[in-house]
Amino acid sequence: MKLVFDFPKEVVDKPIITQIIKKFDVTVNILRGKVDKDAGELVVDISGERVDEAIQYLRTTGVVVMPITKRVFFDADKCISCGACISLCPNALYFDENWKIQFDDNKCILCKACIKACPIQVIRIK
């Protein structure tokens, strides 16, 4: 399951990821992370039997948990399929067999590289 964890300032220095791994025996694959003293954002792929409990626990610590698919929006109707984004996106944007751009939100890691590249601004990240 691809999720985004937003760490507010108050908990940014706490070993919360280690805690959920130990407590709930989940596997956490960090796809991308940005942490500084004011806030942290981790994009993770998390799996295990007790994922739901882990998420519940995370929420009690103040971490905001959200599926990636709720954070990124691709406007397929507006996209002109020029492909300016293609060489910048690690995985999620690709050409189909008709050279139409498709977006697989499950593969997005919120790196935001496409945002600057898109001349039509069809990709938005909340």
Place this chain on the structure above:
Amino acid sequence: MKPKTLDEINKRIKKGDAVVLTADEIIDFVDEIGVEKAVKEVDVVTTGTFGAMCSSGVFLNFGHSDPPIKMSRVWLNNVEAYTGLAAVDAYLGVTQLSEDKGFDYGGGHVIEDLVSGKEVILRAEAYGTDCYPRKKIETPISLQDINQAIMFNPRNAYQNYNAATNSTDKTIYTYMGVLLPNYGNVTYATTGQLSPLLNDPEFLTIGVGTKILLCGAEGYVINEGTQHNTKVKRKGKIPIGPAGTLMVAGDLKEMDPKYLRGATFYRYGTTLYVGIGVPIPILNEESLRNTLITNKDIATNIVDYSIPSRSRPSIREVTYAELRSGKVEIDGRAAPTSPLSSLYMAREIAEDLKNMIEKGDFLLQGPIKGLKDSEFKPLQIKKKETRVGDLMKQVAKVDIGAELNDVVKLLVKERVDHVVIVDKDGLRGIVTTWDITKAFFEGLRRLEEVMTKEVIVTSPEESVDVAARKMEKYNISGLPVIKEEKVVGIITSSVIAEVRK
């Protein structure tokens, strides 16, 4: 075989009998039945492109208000249009930026809004005359309210173009899109084998008067485009890199919003994606053979856009087949590629044009005059230009072994803002008065910790504009001047500002 005439082809189009294929389809078709049969059978090959074309815009006539105004300045949604024409005529160019939204909205977006049926705010100013007393206007208008709205594009449909990459270690933002550091990606334009002017490389059938599909409406080639260049390096007939261009015009009121789109290239500016379809009549074997080119036959240069000079170096030659594969090799590494023109949309345009011709809705109009041969000349600057070497000042230097205190003393003694740190091999770092202030605040005491090690530099021969751009881009106030690996001076933003005054 007797060559076909355009009249014969038009007769078949009118009867609904014309055989029309797109420039993609013709390749396999001829592969199957051979050139000789295909010349007899095929009447028209349609081509298409959908790319960012900065040299585009519209002539507008707003009509007269009561009392009337001689508009000396005009804005549409805060994007200024050129008014050095009669009282209520203006030309809105696609790269003109909005005065309040900057890069996010420009002339291209205004044109898209108009064609989409949206109202835009017309604002005008004037100095007032006996015959035109009004001095101000502000009113919403739509495309319907405007008398004439004629798209007039001085340069469209480039016959081939450079591919772009970046050799430096910093991302750059260009009209060829975002270029990642260290040859991190390659971008390219044109739709290759489907592109209009690559299917008629010597302009046998495309000339002044040729009827085309311009943003979904009937349009015409009215001249060779600006920067039209026929004196270029070729592979067979096909130019390697930028060559021919078209000047085109058409009625904005008849255009389809699907086939034009306002766009922004990040930190570069606004433009318009323009959709163009050009029919190529198959008059003889030569005109057919011209349409058989494939992406493998079309080559261009991958050019290093990080060099801010007219003559940017080519990294290597590449074919469109390689570019289309999604990766090209540079320096032994695979760089991912990005097309900037939409092949998907270009195919729709070629397909639309094909359908219109098949249905008898689009008759061919051949050229009344050929496109002139011409050469794209550079602009010679006849006055002597100031170079960095003319403006640089002596620079305060210390050896890498010095103490931070020595640097502070030198800054104060020389009354300067920059001290460069050197060793026997040349530049090692730079310390500014700001760095010292910051070091004081953060409690840093060692020169090594305080100095900036990755120093942006210039050379005595560099243009002052290029040096100034570096300072602006990296938000710094001075550049050490390097000659043969030695620091020979410094140029500062205050010196440049003084000269520019």
